[in-house]
Amino acid sequence: MSYTFDFSDVFSNIDLLLVGVRYTVLLWIVAFAFGMAVGLPLGLARGSSRRLLHLPATAYVEVFRNTPMLVQLLWFYYAFPTLTGWQVPTFVAASAGLCLNTSAYCAETFRAGLQATGRGQYEAGRALGMPETTLLRRIILPQAVSRMLPAFTNRAIELGKMTAIASVVTLPELMYEARIMTSNTYRPLEVFTVVALIYFVTIYPVTLLSYWLEARQRRSA
Amino acid sequence: MGVVVRAEKLHKTFGTLEVLKGVDLDVQEGERIAILGKSGSGKSTFLRCLNFMEMPSSGRVYFDGAPVGTSQAELCRLRINVGMVFQSLNLFPHMTAMGNVMEALVSVKGMTKAQARAIASEQLGRVDMLSKSESYPINLSGGQQQRVAIARALAMEPRVLLLDEPTSSLDPELVGEVLKVINALAARKMTMVLVTHELGFAYHFASRVIFLHDGRILEQGTPDQVLKNPAEKRTQEFLTGFNEFSF
């Protein structure tokens, strides 16, 4: 093979990629934080015995888990404005799409984690006169969190990778910058190799964290 | 002496199984009631209906003469006044013994931590657990855990304490220390309703014994009446094989 690598174009424009990384990380954090926040009430509704709560929550979770992220994102970017007449900014559309998807997965983690906490703990709290919100905040969630942590970390990893999809709706995150740079420099090999490595070093620490959490959980089990 | 808790025609069904078939009970201030019966007689379910751990299918519960509704606020108010000790202990594993007793004082009664700590120390002292107050439940024996659970319930200053087979999940050698604590409460005139299999203990503990059979109260009276001279055939059958010397 006679191809000569030439990374000079990539490195002379590395600041563009770094701006992209900032968007990627921002998108990652915003979507994850909101995904968790929406996932908790959703998971509670999913685990509820009341049909009026259980059925809509189940439908929501199943729809977002059984359609491709890219389709969800395109729907939010192109279809949602048609319906509401509200032209959402790209960043809002992208983070909303990723957030809703993440919330569906987080809901399932919350539901499983809350159900795994024994009935006796709920009863002990109630017998002391605790209202349900206090019970959840003080007794149930603190116990469930460590059990749910590996699943949330895995979700964070999946979300980190999904942020690249936002490039399709022209959000100037890392992957989008890479596509622009490729069309300017005609150096796809160098650009995408560097970009893949940047993603790897950004996401891999979270994976290492998940390994550590899983090992810790196995030890305590 | 007034009626603290009154149960009126309590029914409870699980699916198609009718566990309680109309149970009435007045718990008088200062009374110590022991509820006996075979497993499956509905005795635990009845006790758990008194503080709505189980929702009765029909019937009413009165506290201080007023009927208790099923809104969350009313249930919480009732449960502050009607404490419970569980068979399965149910300490909060992520909190120390002290934390367990302080928790509801702070998060339900709104006390400051200092106030809660003072009360919790006093209650832990009464069950002889003050020296272990900073231990987590996992490092306590079953008997020690149950003593903390009793302190946790008493810290709320309930008017009535419900005890649901408080010793039956404990190793035999740990039963004594818990019964000693319950006896000490009896000496202080605490109003208590106890579900138990320990007939010997029930005999000495109770001011009134209730025998539940198939979801109904079959017989009640003083320990001497029910345990030594039972009128009903079912009660006699239940007591056969039980050695009189152990009273």
Add this chain to the structure above:
Amino acid sequence: MAYQWDFSVVSRNWDALLAGLGNTLLLSTASIATGAVVGMVLAGMRLSGRRLLAWPAVGVIEFFRNTPALVQLFWIFYALPVLIGVSLSSFVAAWIAFSIQSGAFFAEVYRGGIGSIERGQWEAGRAVGMGRVTLMHRIIFPQALRRMIPPMIERSFEVVKTTALAATVAYADLLYEAMSTISKSYRPLEVYSAVAAIYFVVLFGASLAAQSFERVLKRRGA
């Protein structure tokens, strides 16, 4: 908001969408099947006990599990041809990308399944004089297989969803057909809704089928 829904755009382009769905399923099946084999090779290398085999396998597995599928696809579609001097069709590029990616995940499923078999089974096999290959083939793998099936199925659904990315390199899958329908009709709301519904029906139907399949397995004592 009085938006006038008009789903006739979907029914008018139904044949194209259906053809797209066919291509989605083709790419999915090819990627899952190849990925299952790639995963087996990677897992075998990783579990071989030889560093020279294990380390490259770990490298591939970790790299493909920790980078976006879209980046992998673009690398293979745009960058790999530069390196090897042969241009790849969008199908072949997507097939390669998703096969290695799913292979990396499958490898971990295999490893988890095999690792979950108690040490006593290995010892019992060795005690009756079985060699490593026989032991794996006759004792360990049959037991591990049943535990691998649920995560394998789950991962396969992920692959189907991932194939939608192939639309970005103009592979004529369901999403791509939807995009070209939209560029002609300017009806993104109806078309994307319909496409989401089609994906949902396929994936949710498959997951219901998988659940009942797993129940059957469980009843057989897996």
